[in-house]
Amino acid sequence: VENVYALASANSVNKSVLFGNKKLKVQDLSEFDFSKADIALFSAGASVSSVYAPKAGNSGCVVIDNTSFFRREEDIPLVVPEVNPEQLKNFKPRNIIANPNCSTIQMLVALAPIHREATISRINVATYQSVSGAGQQGIDELSKQTTSLFNFQELKPKVFSKDIAFNVIPQIDQFQDNGYTKEEMKMIWETQKILDKNILVNPTC
Structure with missing residues (x-):
């Protein structure tokens, strides 16, 4: 370089x-x-x-x-x-x-060799992603809520739709008209473009 x-x-x-x-x-x-x-x-x-x-x-x-x-x-x-x-x-x-998308990459690296040997028709996948995906504000909210929880203080979610301390929320980005979130739709679109347009993908992110 x-x-x-x-x-x-x-x-x-x-x-x-x-x-x-x-x-x-x-x-x-x-x-x-x-x-x-x-x-x-x-x-x-x-x-x-x-x-x-x-x-x-x-x-x-x-x-x-x-x-x-x-x-x-x-x-x-x-x-x-x-x-x-x-x-x-x-x-x-x-x-x-x-x-x-990062989740798509990890999933397809693992599944592509299987798909080449035995065609995959459907994928059911759940991802558990870090609050850092929402940026510094997501990290700060997790930190503040964790501290508040241990001090018996009220939790006030601002960045996420629900309390995030010791919790998982099945929502990353906005919900689409079909009920999936935008993050979930990325996994569907990208899997079909990269691996096989006929694969059905049912993600929860």
Whole structure:
């Protein structure tokens, strides 16, 4: 790796981040010339990827996007290297490769070899995911509620729909019209795109 550029919004310009033993000065994403880079890793949310990933791709830079924005696009490969590496070659129309949801990746790495030997027709899956998926505010709420519980204080959920201390909530993201949450629908859509469009998936996240 010859050069690494750390990019963020204008609010973070001139701050520094570590890359190995090096400190990188953060540059303004909106002003960056992507023709200087061969590969761009996007993980700043769908709203950022929707604007800047196409700009990077049009500049000749290959984008690996970690958000959900491009996952259902027919002309953008959705790739788990251990499962469907052959799809990597299909990035050229838009220079973008989409990265699946973390839960989908773990599940398909385990199930793909089974599916190749004995075709899977249906998957029933339950995931138990960390509050950190909701960001720092999710971590803070768990910490505060745990402390409050041990001190016999009232719990007041703000980030999650129910109390989260010593609890699991079968809801990640918003409920859709079909009764599944958006997180659950990601597992359905992504499994069918990556592994087999005929597989039925019944997830609880």
